[in-house]
Amino acid sequence: MELIEYPDRDLLSLGLADRLTADLAEALRLNERASFSVPGGTTPGPVFDLLSEQALDWDRVSVVLNDERWVPEDSPRSNTGLLRKRLLVSKASAATLIPLYAPAAQPEDKIAELAEGLVPHLPLSVVLLGMGADMHTASLFPGADNLEAALAEDAPPLMAMRAEGAGEPRITLTAPVLKGALSLHILITGAEKRAALERAQHLxxxxxxxxxxxxxxVVHWAE
Structure with a gap:
């Protein structure tokens, strides 16, 4: 693990956006297309705002969330909806979104179909993850029903996940897909998550x- 500490969150957003842009540009230099996996939530919003203005060949980039709540895109809880507002705008509007939601009662009803759309874009070129104070990342939650299966080396690329702290059922990229990325970054802010990161290294x-x-x-942190 490499830890980069920034003086404040604005500089974190600038530095991380620059690093992600460079990683994506390198992936595009070496390959016809690049795949970019990103978290939901509000923390990465400022990074997305900066990334969306970068002069990359976005029409050669496929974007997929790390995970998604099993809610329609027009729900305020939808990570996809947030992504369309913060990242897939301006220059980055030319990128292709790989969906992690399709209308159905449960994620299990559509997981095979969604995985089929994801697999051609593996291995992922660049991954940006977040982390909760409970040390979850993507929708890999402590105590989740399918956690051990999703951590296994032979896990399928996508799995449904339910956990006490997750709210709705989720669909998530599994550990082998995340670990298989050519470039992997984690964004965290605040003292609570820094302490959680320290604990995680011993668990x-x-x-x-x-x-x-x-x-x-590479972990990017600011207070």
């Missing part, structure tokens, strides 16, 4: 799911 991936990806991650 198992079952106890602290983010531990599964820390070995090859």
């Amino acid at each position: 198992s991936a079952t106890q602290a799911p983010v531990r599964a990806v820390l070995g090859q991650a």
Whole structure:
């Protein structure tokens, strides 16, 4: 794990956006297309705002969320809806979105179809993850129903996940897909998450799911 500390969150957003832009540009230099996986939530919003203005060949970039709540896109809880407002705008509007939601009662009803859309874009070129104070990342939550299966080396690319702290059922990229990325970054802010990161380094991936990806991650932190 590499840890980069920034003086404040504005500089974190600028530095991380520059790093992600460089990683995507390198992936596009080496390959016809690049795949970019990003978190939901509000924390990465300022980074997305900066990224969306970068002069990349966005028409050669496919974007997929790390995970999605099983809610329609017009729900205020939808990560996809947030992504369309913050990242897939301006220059980045030319990117292709790989969906992690399709109308159905449960994620299991559509997971095979969604996985089929994802697999051609693997391995992922660049991954940006977040982390919760409970040390979850993507929808790999401590105590989740399918956590051990999603951490396994032979896990399928996508799995449904339910956990006490997750709210709705989720669909998530699994640990092998995240670890298989050519470039892996984690964005965290605040003292609570910094302390959680320190704890995670001494726990198992079952106890602290983010531990599964820390070995090859660059962590970006500001108070």
